[in-house]
Amino acid sequence: xxxxxxxxxxxxxxxxxxxxxxxxxxxxxxxxxxxxxxxxxxxxxxxxxxxxxxxxxxxxxxxxxxxxxxxxxxxxxxxxxxxxxxxxxxxxxxxxxxxxxxxxxxxxxxxxxxxxxxxxxxxxxxxxxxxxxxxxx
Numbered sequence: 001x002x003x004x005x006x007x008x009x010x011x012x013x014x015x016x017x018x019x020x021x022x023x024x025x026x027x028x029x030x031x032x033x034x035x036x037x038x039x040x041x042x043x044x045x046x047x048x049x050x051x052x053x054x055x056x057x058x059x060x061x062x063x064x065x066x067x068x069x070x071x072x073x074x075x076x077x078x079x080x081x082x083x084x085x086x087x088x089x090x091x092x093x094x095x096x097x098x099x100x101x102x103x104x105x106x107x108x109x110x111x112x113x114x115x116x117x118x119x120x121x122x123x124x125x126x127x128x129x130x131x132x133x134x135x136x137x
Contacts, residue, residue: 001039001077002129003051003070005031016046017066030055031065036073038129040122041081041093041104052093052104054122060115061107062122078125094121 008028010021021028031037037053040062044050051070052062077092084091084098096117097103106114 001072002036002074003039003053004036004073005033005069006071007069008033012068013066014048014068017048020045021066028065028069030057030063031069032056036132037070038125040118040125041091041097043091044089060110061104061118074129078128080121080124
């Protein structure tokens, strides 16, 4: 799945999400309007859909951003994705992400094995959804 950032102003988000988006300038500068991003996983939080992408500050793991900032360019789902539903939450991602409710926490904590697993799937999904010619300009 591939999305394009259409807005990065914090004024675009609903009030219940404002504490989840930090910005002193009113702009989320980790995403760029007009830029395309591969979605590596999808989750929900406070009744909203969040995309896990390699944003402008990407180093080793994806960062979640609310779907309200994006439009879907390529609705195909990754062939590596699976779905889990747990306590009224739906998560979509590769099997290790889905099998372990704390996989993302392992990524953010720098767990070497989790980072290696994500790196493998990132490469595979990037190949599934290559950059368009416009991204190279």
